[in-house]
Amino acid sequence: MAGVEPTGSYTYPDVPGDPDRTGVLRNRFGLTRHSELRPAEYAMAHIRMTEIAEGLGPTGSFDKAHLKAIHHHIFQDIYEWAGFARNEHPFIDGQRAEKIGSISKGGTFFLPGSRLEMGLDEALRPIRDADVLRGSTPAQFAQIAGQVLAELNYVHPFRDGNGRAQEAFIAELGRPYGHDVDFSVITKARMIAASIETARDPSSPAMRHLVEDATDSRRRETLRAAFSELRERGEDPHEHDLRTASPSDPI
Template identity: 30%
Template sequence: MFRQRKARAAWEATFIPGTYILANSLGITDARQLQRAEFELSADAELRILDGSLQIPATYDFAHLKALHVALVGDIYPWAGQCRIYELGRGSVSFAPTHVIDGQLRKVAAFVRKQPWASLGHDETAVALAHVYARLNYAHPFRDCNGRAGKLLVRLLAREHGWEVDYSRVAIADWIHGSRLSLPEQNAGYHWGGPAEPEPDYLVPAFHQALIDQPW
């Protein structure tokens, strides 16, 4: 019971009291204005990470993901980089239960270390990146902005091995559809009581489209 009360309190603390607007360090109380500020500040931080002016150790583990999340939205949200202790979903979609988040992200780091990246061609790299993103998406460790941090980690991983990921090449509807179906409770291979593991195959077509040779 204490754990449930603590989780509930942590969830409620992410909102401005009496509203459904995320608590933020900028004092913004209008949802649209907050959305614009989040986009502008996170886009600027992402550019600085990609051009190397803001350097973050590329370990591709939970610490790396946390650091990216803080860099992207730490100036906006006080909970940036903090792993959630409450369950999280969006509509009919549920993300990983809190007790499996850390394990899912350890699997990401282990998978990245095991891949023979230098010998992978386009198709194999797309499959590998889909595997990484599907697990990051399922883990969804933060209150919000998980997709932005996860996509950036995958893009950095691709760049390190001679590729670029251009997400603009994928229709937004296709990306959302693939991401949704890759979640354990959404894909056809999931059975109640069975292992709750993401299904990356649903994201492979998107990464086939997005993955290109580095233009430099």
């Protein structure tokens, strides 16, 4: 019957002609507008991400279960499906949701859901023995963590919230080995560009360079100075693809 809502949908029924009420994720508060959900989600997720940054988040072995636990911790207050991968069947508003096979964003297609388990295994393979990072320099850490981040981004295991869960996961990965990974110096424009580049070319150094900028204290200070300069000019730093110089950059 036309207009009948699909069983177990991740989203509320769309309201034709109203973008603010189209594709809105079902949430614990019944917010059916993007303009209502976005600020609520951001505020609650920010609190949980701060807890993780302060060492109050879930612990684990940097495996699939650990990644899911981090996603659950960040989004538990807003989504019933927090911590469930898109190849699983979470209960949402009392109904079992369908698996999500195909997912894309901004023209970039991510790994099909049918290959998600294999994709996660491959993405996390470099840190199966996380002690490979013991004694690593920021550059050495970034080499491995950047590869993991690029692969996780391509796998895109969750219906939403992948970026924040992945950043928290990588930041936690650095903690036991003395690396303070601060993604606040990575602009939205840069993260999007690196995600697209590495999805199209897994050998791209874009994500490795990004993680090194977030890990090396001198590089972070350089980027913070650039943030300040842009703000003084009345510009939003996050609209710019800001990065420090790389050895491969042309002079």
